[in-house]
Each structure stands twice: as structure tokens, then as C-alpha cells.
Amino acid sequence: MTNRSRKTIKDVAAAAGVSIGTASRALNRRGRVSEATVIRVTNAAKKLGYQPDAIAQSLRLKSTMVIGMLVTDLSNPFFAGVIRAAEKRLQQAGYALLVGNTDNESEREGALIDLFRRRRVDGLIMGPCAAENVPLLEDLDQNDVPIVGYDRDVGSDQSGLHVDHRRAAYEATRHLLNLGHERIALLSSSSKLSPGRERIAGYTEALAERGFEPRDDLIRAHKSSMDFVASEALSLMSLRPAPTAFLTLGTRMLAGTLQGLRQNGLRIPQDVSVLTVGDTDLARLHAPSISTVTWDLELVGQMLAELMLRRLDKSEDGAPQRIIIPTQLIERESCGSPGA
Amino acid sequence: MTNRSRKTIKDVAAAAGVSIGTASRALNRRGRVSEATVIRVTNAAKKLGYQPDAIAQSLRLKSTMVIGMLVTDLSNPFFAGVIRAAEKRLQQAGYALLVGNTDNESEREGALIDLFRRRRVDGLIMGPCAAENVPLLEDLDQNDVPIVGYDRDVGSDQSGLHVDHRRAAYEATRHLLNLGHERIALLSSSSKLSPGRERIAGYTEALAERGFEPRDDLIRAHKSSMDFVASEALSLMSLRPAPTAFLTLGTRMLAGTLQGLRQNGLRIPQDVSVLTVGDTDLARLHAPSISTVTWDLELVGQMLAELMLRRLDKSEDGAPQRIIIPTQLIERESCGSPGA
DNA sequence: GTAGCTTGCGCAAACGTTTTTGCAATATTG
DNA sequence: CAATATTGCAAAAACGTTTGCGCAAGCTAC
Structure with missing residues (x-):
């Protein structure tokens, strides 16, 4: 079988003994074609292994x-x-x-x-x-x-x-506030993007409800490279008074944070609580497992x-x-x- | 600016006062065109915001x-x-x-x-x-x-x-053998696929070098859904004698294994060693961190x-x-x- | 039995490119 | 200056489809 070159609708038409226009109408069951030729054309197409060229179709359609x-x-x-x-x-x-x-x-x-x-x-x-x-x-x-x-x-x-990043951050923050935290460090993805902005807004809103002002030194919204986040986490923990909880509001923030805390020998949740956004294997299976605000x-x-x-x-x-x-x-x- | 419809090369040609063939050659700097018309055409194209239609190009080229x-x-x-x-x-x-x-x-x-x-x-x-x-x-x-x-x-x-999955599995197995393990459980991705086959081959080869026979009851090569793997891990640990090490040779096997072991209250590496393939956040940051054979x-x-x-x-x-x-x-x- | 309607199909245009061909106009050569 | 080579461009073909149009044949109806 010299199947060398692709078959076009022309080949099908020839094989079925009809014009290419008719072949096209038969294959697409569109316009006026007799049932007999539909069958002839379809068979010919099948035998030749014809498939319409999507590029040509795109151009035309x-x-x-x-x-x-x-x-x-x-x-x-x-x-x-x-x-x-x-x-x-x-x-x-x-x-x-x-x-x-x-x-x-x-x-x-x-x-x-x-x-x-x-x-x-x-x-x-x-x-x-x-x-x-x-x-x-x-x-x-x-x-x-x-x-x-x-x-x-x-x-x-x-x-x-x-x-709903805003609500996610709001709920997360409220959860921590309810547990008694007042100094909640925020590690967020860039505030230039919509998700980052929304998250910070939700965080601020939850704080405001309790009469707290967001403190700029507790908010870090930058790149999410793991090493960078780790060093940010460390720098946050060296503040006095130190934050008692971490909210990592970026899908790739958790790893860096955990790394930073571990380097410092800090225990979760005894020394500091951690709440993250987005559920991952890491959050599920870390010891201790990490609470999270997530979506589908x-x-x-x-x-x-x-x-x-x-x-x-x-x-x-x-x-x-x-x-x-x-x-x-x-x-x-x-x-x-x-x-x- | 009534930019409503896309510009074609025809519009460009008209704007530059040349034929479409010439416009094409000018834009592609191909064939014989005078420098003057190249400039005229290029300018017209720029002014109109013309971009060639990739579909038509595909069809032709x-x-x-x-x-x-x-x-x-x-x-x-x-x-x-x-x-x-x-x-x-x-x-x-x-x-x-x-x-x-x-x-x-x-x-x-x-x-x-x-x-x-x-x-x-x-x-x-x-x-x-x-x-x-x-x-x-x-x-x-x-x-x-x-x-x-x-x-x-x-x-x-x-x-x-x-x-090189075969070598990966081989090295991993040898590493465990060197530590003194003899009953090494293998959780692999499906043996129907090439990576799975190769891994099992590498595992078998390393065992053979030390004169061990691979034991079928220690090898599980199936689906990698997390819950399933967890139950497999548990079932493996209930063997007597139980395996002393787990080799999880599938990129998604680690999570399930860890979950299974944790459910059973087994400590790593005191109760059982774990070695996995493919580096992930989970492997890096799990406590204890998980040794791995990985690639770029x-x-x-x-x-x-x-x-x-x-x-x-x-x-x-x-x-x-x-x-x-x-x-x-x-x-x-x-x-x-x-x-x- | 002819006028009109329906059916099935071939022909050709169109989609937006690139490339080949051909033909003037200009440039080069002896 | 005549013969020839070169240049710059327009025209048209091609890529593989779909679809509007028209025509012949068959059918219905009076």
C-alpha cells in the first residue's frame, strides 16, 4: 500500500466518481445529496483513510x-x-x-x-x-x-x-484572630496582581473588624522563589515582638516558609501557627499537617x-x-x- | 480608527500601490523587489497593523x-x-x-x-x-x-x-542494600509502561547482584491514586516479616505511602526507611525529609x-x-x- | 402534454497566503 | 546602436476546503 501522501477530498471525489463539491456535501450531510452518493462517498473516504485538513477548513470557515x-x-x-x-x-x-x-x-x-x-x-x-x-x-x-x-x-x-481570594484571606485571618493571634505575618504573592491585592484586602478587612491596624512590617508581598520566602520568614520571626502566626497567601509560599521556620528550629504550632492557601501534598502530609484555605x-x-x-x-x-x-x-x- | 476587520495583505498592497505578489515578496524580502518598494510596503504594513494570517501561511507552506x-x-x-x-x-x-x-x-x-x-x-x-x-x-x-x-x-x-529509570532504581536499591536492608518493598507505577518496567528491572538487578531474589509479594505496581497507594503501603507493612524499607518508584507514590505509614503510626526511618523517585516540595520538607533519586x-x-x-x-x-x-x-x- | 417544481449534482468562487511565470522597461555589452 | 542580460512588477496558480449558483432530469399537476 503506497500510502505515501495524504489523501484530499479530491481523491475521495475521484474514487467515488463525483465532483469535490458533492463529496464535501456528502461527507458533511449538508445540502442536497442523494442517499446513494452519501454512501458511495463515505465508503470511498473510509477506504482511503481520508480526514479533512483542519487548516483548509479553518481558512474557509x-x-x-x-x-x-x-x-x-x-x-x-x-x-x-x-x-x-x-x-x-x-x-x-x-x-x-x-x-x-x-x-x-x-x-x-x-x-x-x-x-x-x-x-x-x-x-x-x-x-x-x-x-x-x-x-x-x-x-x-x-x-x-x-x-x-x-x-x-x-x-x-x-x-x-x-x-474569591478576598474572602479566602478574610476567613483565614479571622480563623487566626479567633484563636487569639494578634500579630499575624502575611506572606503574599505580588500585590501588583489581582489575587495578591484581593488577599491583602481580605486580611486588612478581617483585622479592621477587630479594631487592628495592619502593620506594614508584617506584610511581605514579593516574589515567591523558595529561598527568598525562607529568608523573609526568618526576617519576620526576628521582629520584636515576633509574629505568632503566619498566613502564607500564595500558592508557592508554603514551602519557603516551612523551610525558613525549620532552619530556625521553630515548632508548629507551639512556637508559631501556620495557615496557607491552596491545598497540596505538602500541606496535607507535612508533620504537622498544615491548615489551608483552598478551592476546587x-x-x-x-x-x-x-x-x-x-x-x-x-x-x-x-x-x-x-x-x-x-x-x-x-x-x-x-x-x-x-x-x- | 475603524479597525473593525483584520487587515490582509491585499489591504497592504493597495495602500502601497503594488500588487499582492509584490507586497508578499517585499515583506518577506524574497525574490526581486526594489529597496524603494520594500520600504513603501513595510510602512504601509506597519501603519495598518498588518500581521500575516498564520492559517493561510500554513495552508500554502x-x-x-x-x-x-x-x-x-x-x-x-x-x-x-x-x-x-x-x-x-x-x-x-x-x-x-x-x-x-x-x-x-x-x-x-x-x-x-x-x-x-x-x-x-x-x-x-x-x-x-x-x-x-x-x-x-x-x-x-x-x-x-x-x-x-x-x-x-x-x-x-x-x-x-x-x-534512566533503570539505573535510578538500581542505585536506589543498592543504597538501601548497603544500609543493610534485605526486605525492600517496591511501590511502582504500572509495569505496563516503559518507566515502570525499567524500574522493576533495575530493582531486580540490584537485588540479584547481592544474590537476593525479588519477592513478588513485595512488589506492587498499579495505579497511583493516593488512597490506593496508602492501603497498599499498609498491606505491605502487615506482611510477616515486614519490609524494612520502601522504595516508591512513581512520581505520585510518595504521598500515598507517607499517608499510609502515618496512619499506622510508623516512624521514618526508625521503623521503616523510605526512598522515593523524583524530588518534590513534599520530599524536601517532610519531617523527616525524604531521600530521593531525581533528575532535571x-x-x-x-x-x-x-x-x-x-x-x-x-x-x-x-x-x-x-x-x-x-x-x-x-x-x-x-x-x-x-x-x- | 406542457408548465412549474423538486432533486441531484457539477462548476466556480472564496478564504489569505506564497511562488512561479511572463512581460515590459531598463541596463549592459560588443 | 543593436542584441542581450537584468530588473521590477503584475498576473495567476496553488494549498484543501465549503458553498452559492445554475442546469439538466425527473416528477407533479392541470
Whole structure:
């Protein structure tokens, strides 16, 4: 079998003894074709192993069936899980997922948006990022490419999905306050991004409810490299009076914090309580296990896909929608009362 | 600015007062065009914000500049890290990455291969998978779509990259043997996949060197769901005589094992030693920290991309290449001598 | 038995590029 | 200055689809 070159619809048409137009209509069961030729064409296609060329279809139909997804870090499990779920749902609907990693650099983000645009993605899902590539996005939007943001406000009126980081931080802080903590150190992801800002707001709000002022020296919102966070944790513990609890409000903050505390020989929760955001193997299985405020990654990915599909479905009204994902507190062993 | 519809090369040509053929040649600096018109066309393009349509280019040039990547689990950090690195390198070379998640189901894998094929990906990177969709792959290969396998042999003569799982398991086992362990329980990922097979082979080899026979009741190679692994760990510890060491040779085995051991109140390393494969936050920061045999994820992703790019570069000889990624043992606190 | 309606299908245009070909106009050569 | 080589560009073909249009044949109805 000299299967060397791909078969085109031309080959199918020839094999079935019809014109290519008819072959196309037969394969897509569209327009007026007799049942007899539908069968002839279908058989010919099967025999030849014909599959329509998606590129040519895209060109003609002006739809690539590809969704682009942009995140700051593909390997962050909190993105990876979301991507996985989104891919699954989109695949069901016949879409493929093109991924891009921005490393939180606005330049790379811009380049990727451009790339996706040139590639004519049918839609774009964007994770949080400091960069303001708003003009590029608006241009896409104007060209009928729906954009859904994930923990990110993307300009004017785009759809978005937001984890309720504010409430998460609020609940977490309240939990610690209820245990009697007053000096709660906050290690957060960058306050330039929406999640970071929201978290700090939630923290502040909970403090304010009890009449406490947030103290700037207790808040560290920077990069999340592990070593850096470890040294921040140490520096926080050397304050006098030292904080009695740590709130690590960034998905990658926990590891560094634990490392820092361990280096200093501090025990959890006797010497200091720890509460983190985002559930991981580490939080679950650390000794002691770490209490956490978390949310459903699968749900996030699924809803992102759903939001996108709804925007893509012309029959629906394409009104942008905003979805808030709730969080829940899981109590474990890492929080106690200060001085207990 | 009524930027409503995308600009095509036709608009650029019109604006520059030349034919579209000339515009194309000017923009690509190819063929015979005068410097003057190059400038005129370039300016017109810039003013209009023109960007060539990648779909049309793909159709004409028969190259999509897209690489497909198929893994069993996008959210497994050991794949996510690799994907991240691969995407980075491929992006540098102008390629975009289309991802697919197989969930280890051969059916989904087949569907995705088909999808990628229809989408005309320029190359395919495939992670380990139990399924034998070899005919599909050979068909791709015959159509000049290079395939590079990651921890997977993909049929006849494709390029491949392999982490040295056999040696990893061998070294790990030897390490435990040197400490005096004789009953070493093995929790491995499925033996149907290449990594699992190799690991068991390495384990067996190390045992054989010391004149030990591998005991079937000490080897569990199944699914890696956390609860299942935990119960397996418990069942292993209830053997008499009980194993004195655990070798968890699957990237997701450690969590379940630790959970199982903890449920039983067993101390590491006093009651049982634990050695795992693949470094994670959990292994690093668990108390006690867990010794591990690991490798460089970034390197894997980078080399996969590199391998692919080399196959795609027609100027190179396209000879398939095989790369072995070395592993190294990191000693931590989780391994001691039995009965010590 | 003819007018009109329906059916099935071929033809050709279109999607947005790149590349080949051909043809003038200009430049080079003896 | 005539013959020839070179240059710059327009026109058209091609990539693989889908789809609007028109035409012939068969059917219904008066």
C-alpha cells in the first residue's frame, strides 16, 4: 500500500466518481445529496483513510477550533490542574488547547498574544499577569475573539472567573484572630496582581473588624522563589515582638516558609501557627499537617472552559459573565493559640 | 480608527500601490523587489497593523509551526515542568505548543493523535502511555511528521528521550542494600509502561547482584491514586516479616505511602526507611525529609524540544537520536539501617 | 402534454497566503 | 546602436476546503 501522501477530498471525489463539491456535501450531510452518493462517498473516504485538513477548513470557515491559554507558570500545580480540566472540557467540544507561558513578563505575554492572534485562535483564556497588554486584547475583542480572564480583569467588559481570594484571606485571618493571634505575618504573592491585592484586602478587612491596624512590617508581598520566602520568614520571626502566626497567601509560599521556620528550629504550632492557601501534598502530609484555605481546581478549569464555550456559541447571548469560585477552610494541625 | 476587520495583505498592497505578489515578496524580502518598494510596503504594513494570517501561511507552506504534545497527566508536576521547559524552547524557535491529556486511556490517545494529525502539527512529542496506537503513529511518521518519545518507545525508529529509570532504581536499591536492608518493598507505577518496567528491572538487578531474589509479594505496581497507594503501603507493612524499607518508584507514590505509614503510626526511618523517585516540595520538607533519586525536569523539556527541532531542521541529517537523561541520588533523613 | 417544481449534482468562487511565470522597461555589452 | 542580460512588477496558480449558483432530469399537476 503506497500510502505515501495524504489523501484530499479530491481523491475521495475521484474514487467515488463525483465532483469535490458533492463529496464535501456528502461527507458533511449538508445540502442536497442523494442517499446513494452519501454512501458511495463515505465508503470511498473510509477506504482511503481520508480526514479533512483542519487548516483548509479553518481558512474557509474562519474558525480554527483552537483556544489559546496564557499563564504565568505552566508548572505551577495550581495552573497545571486548571489547564488539565479546561483541556478536557474543551476537547469534548472539539477544541484544542494551545498553551503559552509568560513567566510573568509582559513582553513575552505580548508576544504570545500576538502569536495567538496570528494563529487565529477562536478564543483566549488568560491567567493573572502584571502586564497591561490591554490594547492587544481590545483589538482581539473587537475582532470577535472572546477573552475570558482567570483571576484577572481584562479591560472593559470581558468575561471572567475569579477565585474569591478576598474572602479566602478574610476567613483565614479571622480563623487566626479567633484563636487569639494578634500579630499575624502575611506572606503574599505580588500585590501588583489581582489575587495578591484581593488577599491583602481580605486580611486588612478581617483585622479592621477587630479594631487592628495592619502593620506594614508584617506584610511581605514579593516574589515567591523558595529561598527568598525562607529568608523573609526568618526576617519576620526576628521582629520584636515576633509574629505568632503566619498566613502564607500564595500558592508557592508554603514551602519557603516551612523551610525558613525549620532552619530556625521553630515548632508548629507551639512556637508559631501556620495557615496557607491552596491545598497540596505538602500541606496535607507535612508533620504537622498544615491548615489551608483552598478551592476546587477542577471546577475552575471546567468553568473557564464553560465560560469560553458559552461565549463561542453564537446562539447564546454573548453577554460577558462573571463567576466567583468559593473557597473553604480545612482545619488541620498547624494552628493553635499563641503562648499555649 | 475603524479597525473593525483584520487587515490582509491585499489591504497592504493597495495602500502601497503594488500588487499582492509584490507586497508578499517585499515583506518577506524574497525574490526581486526594489529597496524603494520594500520600504513603501513595510510602512504601509506597519501603519495598518498588518500581521500575516498564520492559517493561510500554513495552508500554502504546508507547515503549521505547531508541535503537539501528549501526556497522561498535564497536572502531574513531572510532566508540567517538562512541558513548561519544552514550550519555552519551542517558542524561541517560533513554534507553538498544542497540548493533550490522555488520562492513560488509549482511546483518548488515539483520538488526540488523530486530532493533531488533522490539525497538521509539524511534530509530535509523546509521553509514556500504555496504549499501542502504533499504526496511527507510523502513518504520521510516513507523512514526515517527526515523533519524539519521552520515556516511551514509539514503534520503529523514532527519536526518543529516556530518563534512566533503570539505573535510578538500581542505585536506589543498592543504597538501601548497603544500609543493610534485605526486605525492600517496591511501590511502582504500572509495569505496563516503559518507566515502570525499567524500574522493576533495575530493582531486580540490584537485588540479584547481592544474590537476593525479588519477592513478588513485595512488589506492587498499579495505579497511583493516593488512597490506593496508602492501603497498599499498609498491606505491605502487615506482611510477616515486614519490609524494612520502601522504595516508591512513581512520581505520585510518595504521598500515598507517607499517608499510609502515618496512619499506622510508623516512624521514618526508625521503623521503616523510605526512598522515593523524583524530588518534590513534599520530599524536601517532610519531617523527616525524604531521600530521593531525581533528575532535571528542565533539562528533559529542553532536550525534547531540541530533539524535535533537530528533526524538523531539514538541513540536518534527520537521523533519529536517543538521549538518556542521568539521575542522581539525594540523601536526606529518611533512610537508616534496619533495626537501628 | 406542457408548465412549474423538486432533486441531484457539477462548476466556480472564496478564504489569505506564497511562488512561479511572463512581460515590459531598463541596463549592459560588443 | 543593436542584441542581450537584468530588473521590477503584475498576473495567476496553488494549498484543501465549503458553498452559492445554475442546469439538466425527473416528477407533479392541470
